[in-house]
Amino acid sequence: MKTDDENLTEDEMNVLVLLEQDAKKSIDEIARNCGFSRQKVWRIVKHLEEQHIIWGYTAVADGSARNLKHFMVLVKRNSLPFDPEIRKEILFRKIDDYPKGLVIIENIYFTHGISDWVFTFYAPDIIAAKKFIEHTFVRFNKFLQEYTILETLVPVRKNGLKNPHLEEMIQYM
Numbered sequence: 001m002k003t004d005d006e007n008l009t010e011d012e013m014n015v016l017v018l019l020e021q022d023a024k025k026s027i028d029e030i031a032r033n034c035g036f037s038r039q040k041v042w043r044i045v046k047h048l049e050e051q052h053i054i055w056g057y058t059a060v061a062d063g064s065a066r067n068l069k070h071f072m073v074l075v076k077r078n079s080l081p082f083d084p085e086i087r088k089e090i091l092f093r094k095i096d097d098y099p100k101g102l103v104i105i106e107n108i109y110f111t112h113g114i115s116d117w118v119f120t121f122y123a124p125d126i127i128a129a130k131k132f133i134e135h136t137f138v139r140f141n142k143f144l145q146e147y148t149i150l151e152t153l154v155p156v157r158k159n160g161l162k163n164p165h166l167e168e169m170i171q172y173m
Contacts, residue, residue, distance in 0.1 A: 074115035
């Protein structure tokens, strides 16, 4: 991970922006768009991957196609600091450790503001979502104060991409 004094070069930024817009773009397409050689783009991408600036590649999918609903949970901590074992558990716990088939975790963020922790995940329904949150809250209740669960109605943008079905979903707005 680069530090503040190791900012991305302009060339790295150009390649990264194109990959964020469409990770399926070929090296040749990116090279054409940036005016670089294929080899230069390949070296930049490999360097960004080695530095863990690019964490991986993923498909942005419509959860409803899998009969899943999208949820967010805002968690407020209390003032008790996490002990080292709990920190390890939170940071390195595998998704598979959660009850099988209950949820698919999308994101987990530690935040500063009205909430201290934000989860986004998919679940078949609100009941499964609440079970997941209760499971998590029971495990870490000593450190948590309260939570708020939100169900996403319409994803307008996801991973920077506009939802291709927005016309059909205008009724929700």
